[in-house]
Amino acid sequence: MKYVFKFYLVIYCLLFFNNADAQLLYKISNQGTPGFINSKGKPINTPVCQSFGEFHESLSKFKSNNLYGFIDSTGKIVIPAIYERATNFQESLSAVKLNDKWMYINQRNEIILQVDCNYAYEFSNGLAMIQKGLYYGYVDVTGKLIVPAIYEKAHSFSEELASVKKNGKWGVIDTKNEQIIPFKYALIGQFSEGRCNFQNSNDLGSKWGYFDSKGKIIIPATFDKCYPFSEGRAIFRKGAFKGGSYGFIDSVGMQVIPSIYDGAMSFSNGLASVAKGLGKASSYGFIDSTGKVKLNFIFSRAKSFKHNLAYVRIGDYKTGVEGYINEKGKFIWKKK
Numbered sequence: 001m002k003y004v005f006k007f008y009l010v011i012y013c014l015l016f017f018n019n020a021d022a023q024l025l026y027k028i029s030n031q032g033t034p035g036f037i038n039s040k041g042k043p044i045n046t047p048v049c050q051s052f053g054e055f056h057e058s059l060s061k062f063k064s065n066n067l068y069g070f071i072d073s074t075g076k077i078v079i080p081a082i083y084e085r086a087t088n089f090q091e092s093l094s095a096v097k098l099n100d101k102w103m104y105i106n107q108r109n110e111i112i113l114q115v116d117c118n119y120a121y122e123f124s125n126g127l128a129m130i131q132k133g134l135y136y137g138y139v140d141v142t143g144k145l146i147v148p149a150i151y152e153k154a155h156s157f158s159e160e161l162a163s164v165k166k167n168g169k170w171g172v173i174d175t176k177n178e179q180i181i182p183f184k185y186a187l188i189g190q191f192s193e194g195r196c197n198f199q200n201s202n203d204l205g206s207k208w209g210y211f212d213s214k215g216k217i218i219i220p221a222t223f224d225k226c227y228p229f230s231e232g233r234a235i236f237r238k239g240a241f242k243g244g245s246y247g248f249i250d251s252v253g254m255q256v257i258p259s260i261y262d263g264a265m266s267f268s269n270g271l272a273s274v275a276k277g278l279g280k281a282s283s284y285g286f287i288d289s290t291g292k293v294k295l296n297f298i299f300s301r302a303k304s305f306k307h308n309l310a311y312v313r314i315g316d317y318k319t320g321v322e323g324y325i326n327e328k329g330k331f332i333w334k335k336k
Contacts (some may be wrong), residue, residue, distance in 0.1 A: 001095075008120060015111075019026075024038065024039040024308075025038060025044065025055055025060075026036070026038075026039075026071060026306065026309055026311075026324055026333075027052055027054065028043070028114070028323075028324075028333065028335070029068050029279065029335070030335060030336050031336060032285065033048070034046075034049065034050075034051050034052050035052070036052065036060070036075070036228055037324070037332075037333050039307065039308060039309065039332075040323065040332065041332040041333035042098070043296075044073075044074065044132045045073045045074075045075040045107040046069065046071060046075040046281050047062065047064070047075070047077055048064075048106075049062045049064040049081070050065075050066070051063045052064070052071075053088060054088070055073065055088050056088035056090065057088075057089040057090070057091050057092065057107070058072060058073055058107075058132075059071065059072060059107060059170070060072075060073075061086055061087075062077075063081070064080065064081040065081065067079055067082055067084065068083045068084075068085065068086035068096070068165040069082065069083065069086075070086075070094070070107075070127055071088075074278030075275060076111075076115040076199070078108075078266065079105070079109045080109075081094040082096040082098065083097060083098055084098065084099075084100070085097035087120070087121060087122045088122060088173055088272065089283075090122035090123045090124060091109065091121075091122075091123040091141075091298065092107065093105065093106060093112060093123050093128075093141070094108055095115075095120035095121060095122065095124075095128065095144055097120075100113065102114070102115045102116075102117055102119070102120040102130075103120075104120070104123075104128070104141075109240075112141070113141070113142065113143040113303070114143065115128075115130055115139055115143055117131055117149075118130070118132060118133065119131040119134050120202060121156060122156065122157040123141070124157045124158065125157035125158070125159075125175060125192055126140060126141065127140055127146060127147070127157050127159075127162075128140075128156075129154055129155075129156050129157075131149070132149040132151065132161075132269065133149070135149040135150055135151055135152065136149055136151045136152075136154035136164070137149030137150065137151065138154075138157070138175075138177075146175070146176075146177065146252045147162075147173065147177040148177070149233075150166065151164040151165055152165045152166060152167075152168070153170075155189075156190075157175060157304075158191045158192065159191040159192070159194070159213065160174060160175055161173070161174055161180060161191050161196075161205060161213060162174075162175075163188040163189065163190060163191075163196065165183075166183050166184065169183040169185060169186070170183065170185040170186065170187060170188040170198075171183035171184065171185065171188070172188065172196070172215070172223050174233075176197040177316040179315060180213070180214070180215065181211065181215035182215070184198065185198050185200060185206045186199045186200060186201045186202045186206065187199040187202075190227055191213065192227060192229045192230065193228075193229040193232070193251070194212060195210045195211070195212060195219070195228075195229050195251070196210060196212075196213075196217050196228075196236075196299040197209070197210055197217065197226050197227060197228060197234075198210070198221070199209060199222055201223070203282075206221075207221040207222055207224065207227055208211045208221055208223045208224070208226045208236075208301035209222065209223065209226070210226070210253070214317065218251035218252075218253075219249070220253070223236045223237065223238075224236075224237050224239055224240070224244060225228065225237040225241070225244075225324065226249070228266070229251065230266040230267050230268065231266075231267040231268070231289065232249045232250060232251055232289065233249070233250060233256070233257075233266075233272070233289055234248065234266075234269075235247075235248060235264050235265075236249055236255070237247070237257055237259070237264060238259040245259040245260060245261060245262065246259055246262070246263060246264040247259035247260065247261065247264075248267075248272070248291075250263070256289070256290070256291065257287065257291040261276060261278055262277055262278050262282065263274050263275030263282065263284075265303070265304045266304065267289060268304040268306065269305040269306075269307065269308065269327070270288055270289060270292070271286045271287065271288060271294060271295075271302070271304075271305050271310075271327065272286065272287055272288075272289075273302040273303060273304055273310070274286070274287055275287055275302075276297055280316075282300070282336050283297040283298065283299065284297060284299040284300070284301065284302035284312070285297035285299065285302070286289055286302065286305075286310070287300070294327075295325075295329045296329075298314060299312045299313060299314055300313050300314060300315060300316065300320060301313035301322065301336070305327070308326055308327060309324040309325065309332060310324065310325055311323070311324055312324075312325050320336055321334055321335075322334070322335050323335050
């Protein structure tokens with residue numbers, strides 16, 4: 001009996017990890033034709049269409065004849081392109097628009113609920129943001145309006161909290177529409193890793209900082225701009241948007257990587273893409289969370305790593321080489 005159990009455990013692990021690896025797919029475009037490759041650089045068979053979205057919950061949105069449907073990780077069409085609009089799947093549901101009406105479908109293309117609104121967004125923390133007229137609210141999975149559409153602007157829920165704007169000021173509510181942080185801020189971002197970036201006023205030169213889920217300011221507003229946390233690091237900017245420099249802080253606001261870069265992207269897979277120079281003169285490399293350069297500044301374009309691959313270009317747009325590299329800088333796939 002013990003050996004039988006071990007046998008099925010091995011089979012389960014093989015199936016699980018093979019399926020997990022199948023989800024590591026990366027968007028490509030060859031001679032104007034969109035598609036996907038796997039983590040080894042091998043293309044998968046996909047239908048001919050206008051475009052693909054990233055995979056979310058094992059499905060990718062595709063556009064064909066200006067309508068939307070979904071494929072699975074093998075490239076098979078599992079939901080035909082019949083919808084006028086569609087969001088990515090989140091929490092097993094996608095908001096779609098058909099005959100000018102919004103509804104949510106599951107991955108079997110079954111209608112789960114219909115919503116009376118002008119626009120419907122993805123589910124997050126059990127609630128989906130909707131727009132009715134000029135205002136925003138939130139519905140649950142039964143379609144019940146849990147948070148009335150009274151907010152001028154809003155973000156989706158993140159870490160059970162949502163930033164919303166009322167009477168010209170931003171505050172934070174929970175999933176029961178109870179005010180957690182007063183409506184007194186000029187701008188508020190979204191919660192990430194227990195922190196949320198904010199700006200006190202719209203005045204020229206007003207600084208940015210972070211508060212926690214209770215509204216306590218844990219990193220004072222001393223930055224010209226700061227961004228959401230990712231992997232324990234957050235980008236901050238010193239100076240104006242044009243001509244400013246970028247660095248990284250840790251979770252308590254210490255500048256662990258000085259503002260010496262002309263551009264930066266958030267950390268992913270332990271690496272961040274950073275730029276030296278501006279415009280055509282810019283070059284990109286990758287650093288680790290301590291600021292150590294892991295891949296030299298040889299790229300004219302470099303996106304963040306997704307899983308173990310990053311999209312880069314060496315040289316100019318017309319004659320350069322671009323495609324996906326691994327964490328050692330080796331090309332796994334090159335665009336033709």
